[in-house]
Amino acid sequence: MKMVKPCWKPSVEGDGRRSGEGSSRGRVNGLLWYKDSGHHVNGEFSMAVIQANGLLEDHSRLESGPLSSLDSGPQGTFVGIYDGHGGPETSRFINEHLFRNLKKFTSEHRGMSTNVIKKTFSATEEEFLSLVKKQWLNKPQIATVGSCCLVGIICSGLLYIANAGDSRVVLGRTERTVREVTAIQLSTEHNASIESVRKELQSLHPNDRQIVVLKHRVWRVKGIIQVSRSIGDAYLKKAEFNREPLPSRFRLPKPFRKPILSSEPSILVHKLYPKDQFLIFASDGLWEQLSNQEAVDIVQNYPRSGIAKRLVKAALHEAAKRREMRYSDLKKIDRGVRRHFHDDITVVVLFLDPNLISRSSCRGPLLSIKGGVGISAHSDF
Structure with a gap:
């Protein structure tokens, strides 16, 4: 009974109106937001966010329960990690719209599928580009704002991973032969530092010798951006947004005929087995500091x-070590300046209970939680 009980928890965990461990908003300690533990349809979870930028550009979401608007629709767990760049507008927009779009398409197709996920990404992209068009004359710089988009969905014993950008999800799997938990990266990343990504860009743009440029020892698309796929970044997708009134520093010297960046995600479908212990979803701020196996x-x-908070803290210790400074000194550095030492970091750890995953009719617990809500200007973490 103890094993089955979490499956039938009937109500949303926390009302979201106050900060606290019992609230769906989690707790805040300076630049740190965290939710130490909670239950989702398929097991337990832990979340944490640390801010480094002047404005938090990482946004995230965990949903447990209905994945469509139909009463007879599938139940499951949804995780979204949205790592913004150029500002928080796109990642915030995705956090507000993508899951709603997913439920819409899951309802229309009466089930979860890779096609539903592709449509969800495409619809969210088009909605944001429409917003850019509406604000173009008054706020042209919104065309330069974008976000990586990592989504994980557990539904009917299957794990769907969809990624556009360089956030990452790593599976911790028990291996009988070595008696330890092995790290297995499930997401495909789209960063120009990866040779295969550079080759893909060069094949898509054979007549553009500047499609990838090594600048200050870092490979960048058009010498500007590291990721090759994202939501937003309208100025690198539609030529109409790469002209005045966009500031000249963002405009390319030559017009382009087809999109330079793509919003299409790489999608993996993985059947979950009892040996699959947990999943670590995180923005690249974590993976810049820790290897997959170190995190696992x-x-x-x-x-x-x-545990999510512990992962964040381990990353900060490593960031301080690399700069030959003490962790206690790094904690004193405020947001904005902190970005010179590490990026915003978002971590969601999902523990997988095989008894709950196998129950496709499981109807709880219901939960909707957004990471990072209420982070303030001062830090003692």
Whole structure:
């Protein structure tokens, strides 16, 4: 009974009106937001966000329960990690619209599928580009704002991973032969630092010798941006947004005929097995500091409660070490300036209960939670 009980929890966890561990909004400690533990349809979870930019550009969401608007529709767990660049507008927009679009298409198609996910990404992209068009004359710089988009969905025993950009999800899997938990990266990344991504861009733009440029020892698309896929970044997708009144520093010297960046996600469908222990979803701020196996080892070797916060703290320790400074000194650096030492970091850890995953008719617990809500200007973390 203890094992089955979480499946039937009937109500939303927390009302979202106050900050606290029992609230769906989590807790805030300076630049840190965290939710140490909670239950989703398929097990337990932990979340944490640390701000580095002047404005938090990472946005995230966890949904547990209905994945469509139909009473007879599928139930499951949804995780979204949206790592913005150029500002928070796109990642915030995705956080407000993408899951709603997913429920819409899941209802129309009466089930979850890769086609539903592709339509969800496309619709969210088109909605944001429409917003850019409406604000173009008064706020042209919104055309330069974009976001990576990582989505994970657990539904009917299957895990769907969709990614556009360089956020990452890593699976912790028990291997009998070595008696340890092995890290398996499930997401495909789209960053110009990866040779295969550069080759893909060059094949798509054979007549553009400047499609990828090595600038200050970093490969960038058109010498501007590292990611090759994103939501937003309208100025690199539609020529109409790469002209005045956009400031000249963002305008390309030559017009382009087809989109330079893409919003199409790479999608993986993975059947979950009992040996699949947990999933670590995180923006690239975590993976810049920790390897896949280092992160998996931390999750495996420490208590579940607060594990996302522990991963964030491990990343900050590593960031301080690389700059030959003490962690206690890094904690004193305020947002904005903090970005010179590490990026915004968002982490969601999903623990997988095989008994709950196998129950396709499971109807709870219901939960809707957005990461990072209420982060303030001062930090003691």
